[in-house]
Amino acid sequence: MDWKLLGITFVTVFLSELGDKSQLAAIALSGGCKSPRAVFFGTASALILTSLLGVLAGAGAAQLLPVKFVKAIAAVGFAVLAIRLLCFGDNSQETEETTS
Incomplete structure (x- = not known):
């Protein structure tokens, strides 16, 4: 192991x-x-x-697929999630303000 x-x-x-x-x-x-x-x-x-x-x-x-390609796909996926969280992640306050 x-x-x-x-x-x-x-x-x-x-x-x-x-x-x-x-x-x-x-x-x-x-x-x-x-x-x-x-x-x-x-x-x-x-x-x-x-x-x-x-x-x-x-x-x-x-x-x-080649292992390098699988790792690249995972890295791109994490990057997309990170960018999404940074740019669009905190919509909870905006949603509360628009519904109030």
Whole structure:
């Protein structure tokens, strides 16, 4: 097993998931229930399943396309999301002002 890759993957996913909508949903669900353990196992299994789907999609894309191209597509996707968030991300105040 490639322990360095495992560590980099863990740190990257851990940091990207902090404060994520799924974590906020887990906080909300566990705050209003009598079984936080069930919420933990539900959210953990959901994260594992979505990660599995991501790994399978990435591995499948890497089989069909050059790895460099797959990485470029991911980089462009992140850049587009970043630009969208920077330019259009805070519409909540504008929406509240127009509806009030």
